[in-house]
Amino acid sequence: xxxxxxxxxxxxxxxxxxxxxxYAAHAPEIWDDLRERCPVAHSDRFGGIWLPTRHADxxxxxxxxxxxxxxxxxxxxxxxxxxxxxxxxxxxxxxPPFHAEARRLLLPAFAPKAIARWEGATRExxxxxxxxxxxxxxxxVDAAADYAQHIPVRVIAEMLGVPREDGDRFRVFIHxxxxxxxxxxxxxxxxxxxxxxxxxxxxSRRAAPPQDDLIxxxxxxxxxxxxxxxxxxxxxxxxxxxxxxxxTWSAIGASLWHLAQHPEHRARLRAEPELxxxxxxxxxxxxxxxTMARIAASEVDLGDEHVRARDWVLLPFPAxxxxxxxxxxxxxxxxxxxxxxxxxxxxxxHRCLGSNLARMELTVALEEWLARIPEFELADPDPxxxxxxxxxxxxxxxxxxxxxxxxxPV
Amino acid sequence: xxxxxxxxxxxxxxxxxxxxxxxxxxxxxGYAVVLVDGDVPVEHEQAARLAADNCxxxxxxxxx
Numbered sequence: 001x002x003x004x005x006x007x008x009x010x011x012x013x014x015x016x017x018x019x020x021x022x023y024a025a026h027a028p029e030i031w032d033d034l035r036e037r038c039p040v041a042h043s044d045r046f047g048g049i050w051l052p053t054r055h056a057d058x059x060x061x062x063x064x065x066x067x068x069x070x071x072x073x074x075x076x077x078x079x080x081x082x083x084x085x086x087x088x089x090x091x092x093x094x095x096p097p098f099h100a101e102a103r104r105l106l107l108p109a110f111a112p113k114a115i116a117r118w119e120g121a122t123r124e125x126x127x128x129x130x131x132x133x134x135x136x137x138x139x140x141v142d143a144a145a146d147y148a149q150h151i152p153v154r155v156i157a158e159m160l161g162v163p164r165e166d167g168d169r170f171r172v173f174i175h176x177x178x179x180x181x182x183x184x185x186x187x188x189x190x191x192x193x194x195x196x197x198x199x200x201x202x203x204s205r206r207a208a209p210p211q212d213d214l215i216x217x218x219x220x221x222x223x224x225x226x227x228x229x230x231x232x233x234x235x236x237x238x239x240x241x242x243x244x245x246x247x248t249w250s251a252i253g254a255s256l257w258h259l260a261q262h263p264e265h266r267a268r269l270r271a272e273p274e275l276x277x278x279x280x281x282x283x284x285x286x287x288x289x290x291t292m293a294r295i296a297a298s299e300v301d302l303g304d305e306h307v308r309a310r311d312w313v314l315l316p317f318p319a320x321x322x323x324x325x326x327x328x329x330x331x332x333x334x335x336x337x338x339x340x341x342x343x344x345x346x347x348x349x350h351r352c353l354g355s356n357l358a359r360m361e362l363t364v365a366l367e368e369w370l371a372r373i374p375e376f377e378l379a380d381p382d383p384x385x386x387x388x389x390x391x392x393x394x395x396x397x398x399x400x401x402x403x404x405x406x407x408x409p410v
Numbered sequence: 411x412x413x414x415x416x417x418x419x420x421x422x423x424x425x426x427x428x429x430x431x432x433x434x435x436x437x438x439x440g441y442a443v444v445l446v447d448g449d450v451p452v453e454h455e456q457a458a459r460l461a462a463d464n465c466x467x468x469x470x471x472x473x474x
Contacts, residue, residue: 107422107438110440111436111440112428112436112440113436113438277429338463340464341466342466345423347421347466348467351422351423351466355424356424
């Protein structure tokens with residue numbers, strides 16, 4: 001992780017850097033401050049980038065597919081150009097009208113009824129992981145590295161039909177692509193890239209008998225009467241790996257971080273299991289992990305600001321979720337919140353395709369943890385003991401937790 | 411009370427059919443399907459309001 005060479009940020013309104021460790025540690029405070037005094041922040045970094053923090057502005061950009069292209073969704077010094085409407089990872093990087101067809105291919109596999117069949121495997125994975133966490137004598141464990149990180153990796157590997165061990169490689173790819181985009185690429189051999197990994201998989205799967213899994217489905221799928229080409233298949237699998245893993249592990253980790261500090265919420269979840277669906281949505285609102293990016297397709301006004309063509313615009317959904325204009329007691333965690341139009345999964349045509357899967361994984365991960373580890377706290381009162389990811393996915397990367405036995409440290 | 415559902419606005423978030431399964435179902439792609447024709451049964455009015463209040467796309471309206 002080469003984050004120490006980042007230039008310090010003097011003013012978040014005019015020089016923000018969302019990949020800075022300061023941002024990772026204090027993003028919610030930065031959003032609240034900006035929303036009050038400069039709702040659309042700007043920075044010259046990344047070749048020109050904007051950060052709206054009000055719900056209305058974030059929503060307006062997310063819905064405006066005429067003025068904003070999705071050909072770049074991860075802001076980095078490298079700005080994709082000329083790959084619309086398909087983009088590198090369809091459908092998340094696709095623009096209309098290509099987007100609708102590419103998305104329609106995947107929707108049935110991620111609809112709630114299709115996701116329900118993965119709940120048993122998810123529960124089993126969580127139980128195994130809790131077994132491992134409790135196996136040793138250690139009463140201080142890392143709830144991010146030892147638990148949360150493994151859950152979506154195992155589920156998506158099974159859905160795709162690749163060996164579980166490949167998950168360890170997924171985590172390396174994700175770190176490189178999401179946390180340090182465009183950095184540390186010198187000296188990287190092609191054999192170490194996600195591209196190479198996916199090409200190998202597609203080649204071997206094309207040579208083998210068909211299998212009933214997501215990769216098998218993509219190999220057979222047709223769009224407008226044509227089989228998908230390798231580039232489309234590779235991009236879509238890359239999307240499922242990248243978008244499906246650290247987002248969900250971040251949500252699980254942030255939720256455990258919250259519960260570690262709120263015994264009253266743990267107690268209510270135990271006493272009132274019917275609260276779980278509401279609590280899960282409030283955890284998603286309050287700790288939404290994902291910020292997406294767009295590239296302005298032409299000059300366009302954003303709030304009172306004027307965005308130049310080809311500027312980056314970030315869509316910090318977690319900032320929108322804390323806007324007091326839209327949410328009553330926006331800065332308060334209300335475990336049984338009834339009115340909750342949170343946009344943790346985005347809004348508009350790019351609504352997170354995996355939202356049903358993510359919600360199921362988060363629910364099961366919390367249920368299984370709480371069933372076996374009902375009482376736990378942060379192991380270290382120093383807040384810097386918990387480290388947060390940098391970049392556009394926000395969640396704890398190190399989360400030392402002390403397991404308590406009915407309130408008494410063991 | 412009646413439900414007004416805007417299919418064009420729906421993006422398949424799935425909040426309505428998880429909060430109000432008596433009133434909404436999902437189709438094969440995850441978009442909502444309204445199960446009631448005409449007035450919402452009184453015992454489901456609260457669920458209908460929940461569904462409307464939790465749709466991020468404002469795709470569900472309630473007419474009292």
